[in-house]
Amino acid sequence: MKFNLGCQLSYQVDSWSTFVFNLRVVETNYQKLLNELLEISPDIEIDEYYSPFSENRYFRLNVPANTRLQLSYWAKVEMSHYYGDPGTIAEVAPADLPVEMLHYLYPSRYCQSDRLLRLADSEFGHLEPGYSRVTAICNWIYEKVIYLYGSSNPHTSAYDTATERQGVCRDFAHLGIAFCRALNIPARFVSAYAYGLEPPDFHACFEAYLGDRWYLFDATRRAPQNGLIRIGTGQDASDVSLSTIFGAVQMQEMKVFVEYLPASTATSDEIPQLTTKAIAIS
Amino acid sequence: MKFNLGCQLSYQVDSWSTFVFNLRVVETNYQKLLNELLEISPDIEIDEYYSPFSENRYFRLNVPANTRLQLSYWAKVEMSHYYGDPGTIAEVAPADLPVEMLHYLYPSRYCQSDRLLRLADSEFGHLEPGYSRVTAICNWIYEKVIYLYGSSNPHTSAYDTATERQGVCRDFAHLGIAFCRALNIPARFVSAYAYGLEPPDFHACFEAYLGDRWYLFDATRRAPQNGLIRIGTGQDASDVSLSTIFGAVQMQEMKVFVEYLPASTATSDEIPQLTTKAIAIS
Amino acid sequence: MKFNLGCQLSYQVDSWSTFVFNLRVVETNYQKLLNELLEISPDIEIDEYYSPFSENRYFRLNVPANTRLQLSYWAKVEMSHYYGDPGTIAEVAPADLPVEMLHYLYPSRYCQSDRLLRLADSEFGHLEPGYSRVTAICNWIYEKVIYLYGSSNPHTSAYDTATERQGVCRDFAHLGIAFCRALNIPARFVSAYAYGLEPPDFHACFEAYLGDRWYLFDATRRAPQNGLIRIGTGQDASDVSLSTIFGAVQMQEMKVFVEYLPASTATSDEIPQLTTKAIAIS
């Protein structure tokens, strides 16, 4: 299924400043980039790079003082999806994990799994291991944490959300990740464009490594999983910030859009909708 | 200068368990591995790997229940050192940093630089940028934080240590890293064997990226910097834990040794000693 | 029912030091002090006082340097108990609370009820108000928090225990208090001698104000409620510390004992035992 997506950002730059953006979509086996346009005004050199730690597509801008920076991004993407059978997807023991996954078992800034071991064990330790246990984590979060704009801030972490029980998509993702790691399930943060999100915004969810791949989970239930288009992955939000800014800058405007381009031949899996199927896009 | 070093560890393994060890020294331009021996008893297959995120030499062991696991490591290492002139080493602005360094500006589990911005600015913001500013950070930590065994625990982070003012080498390193990142200086955690440490133990210090390389800093002043032999680097201690254990295991014994092998032709730089020179081993 | 109880404490006092002790039992309508003996060696003047904030029986000692302080306390106490019917005891709305109870709705050092509002609401908000809701809180704590010596420290608070799910009697009490306050039920900390506690030690539990009095709750289930003899009450442990010490002091020994003195005519209510009846001693 195909999507048009993108964003428009503008900033008032008061001092000479450096921006690191992470807002372009990646290409994966399940996510094809058909077309893409990135426009910056004024015309500033774009320093593109991939982190050695991921395939995220960062770019850096150095912007002079007293500039109104405008950034416009548009992409056309074709998503296919890997659909698995939740009933047959197993957890992988640390003994058998591909070694590059071990990193995603460790605690990180916003996912202090080391401090949530007993809580995770008490709530989920008795459940059957496998895909369904991560689903149970998402259900727990959906039921017990209130989605509330402005209820958290950039310092809020999974440790806080576990107790304070309120947050936004980023907090839901952090808590899901922390619970997974506390149960020895590798988990990572996903930033994404999300079809159907109201109001339109950048979105965050998470992936857990199960069976032989990364499966997508979204405890917020605010957008269909097969309408998510991946921007970046990382240990947590600190790795995939939309923009990291060094300097005196005011954001002035942010618009995000995601448009579904229906095909005349679409099957039922090819329509963006909430699903209980196991779904992978990485 | 040459060192013999190593460790002996033993564990009582009660359940079937997985260990991830990170205790072998790495090879760098300044650190040559002349010889090495790793012995495991009972004879268990060693699953060696490098993380995609570092050159650290992890290995994984899967150990049956009711085993007494014994591990003995010995290495002979030759260190040369890069010595720089502290007076000429500059900080590198985010605009000019090699892109792979940007990762080391982000907050991590034990180095919440995002919450220490004002403290770092208030204490160090007015100082001349450069190597000397990181030295000032180390002096501040040395003077204001008490080195005290048992005063911290595995959950203790830089945010705590900034206020509670007590800790061990790992806490000193985390605080130094967090301050550096808060000032936009890339910094990373270093686990090491340390000549002259009393009592002998694994050691932790940190590296800051300045000029064109990673310089070594140790705010504890408990061991000569040129007597440090690197095991691993990471965002913080969570990446380079000596051992990450999945299962029911009791540590029974840990011995660490580092022996200096004097050469008849040693210059003064070739004797392990505290120094105010800028020193790099990465 | 009658009890003999007491404690023996000894300290090595290195510098001139001040002690504030809170270990003598109080007298209430339900707790009669038949006899009491407090011995201090060396012979130091005892500065007894009641706090303006409670009826706790503090005493202060000023002890010279290089002293071995020995303290021996013995009391004979007769407990009667108010037994209520759990099914008929209501919560009291803030509108109707006696004004001196409002204080016990506020957050305190170890009971940060302001940060547990949503957690309390999510877990207990839907339950029928009344005595049974506080029982539900105790059951929750008993089931979800592990009683483990050494798992918490003097800084551990209800906010931590809610997530880390381990602690000792003091932590169980703090969490119960915090949940009650978050639901607008006045609650306070109780320090006590406890018959049947194994190993013998000082004990902590809590009281909630319901109906027209303070009812006793102990989420640890480690001692019969009618075998508790009250020492002090306060907002939390900071108010009723067994000993607050100003100076360089080492505790060397602590022994606590509580002995039940059976009466030939005891009814079943007059034997120390776990009960589901509502019980008050204040």
Added chain:
Amino acid sequence: MKFNLGCQLSYQVDSWSTFVFNLRVVETNYQKLLNELLEISPDIEIDEYYSPFSENRYFRLNVPANTRLQLSYWAKVEMSHYYGDPGTIAEVAPADLPVEMLHYLYPSRYCQSDRLLRLADSEFGHLEPGYSRVTAICNWIYEKVIYLYGSSNPHTSAYDTATERQGVCRDFAHLGIAFCRALNIPARFVSAYAYGLEPPDFHACFEAYLGDRWYLFDATRRAPQNGLIRIGTGQDASDVSLSTIFGAVQMQEMKVFVEYLPASTATSDEIPQLTTKAIAIS
């Protein structure tokens, strides 16, 4: 010196709600209430009370649903002041403190002095005990903490402010109190009307017990100390909240005013101004 002061508050009350207000000024030796008027609309019974823990003048209102509650308070106050000589005011050792002051050495919700012991000792432990040491604490806070509206929230505590170095008057007071307690100086929170505060608002500062009385300190330097008119005192802000609200309520308006009424015969001490003299109003 005389002041007119007061406030106007209005609330939209959606559900049946209980308010506990603490906004009337107290009478002390140094603070005489010449006249006072409290008007509530609609006409609701006022349940006045003094806490057993303080002389604060709380009152409670029970308000029906769908009410617009308006509250208007006016008072005319005459302040005299106790002026002491900072050079001669000593700290009082715990051994010699009046017993009712010991309570103000204990940690509280927002003043976790138990976690700031080493920080306080490291920054102020070497200073001469006495009034000047509390002045040094205030100077430290004034210099290192930025006064910034919106930089803290109702959960922010001294532990946070010590590190995050930003806050408002309440945070400045909490940090001053926590440092004092960590040095064994009794300290308490003071809510007040403040002449000269821009913009007009309720104010917070603190008192430390030194010599034989409570001296007033204000680390914000935003209002003259002799223009402060006391509302309440407590362990921290949780005891003297302007309004504690149980129910669904929106604040709609808050106006505060303090007017100095100059006397033709005023000496220089009788004009509101910043001073370095030791000043007491309790």
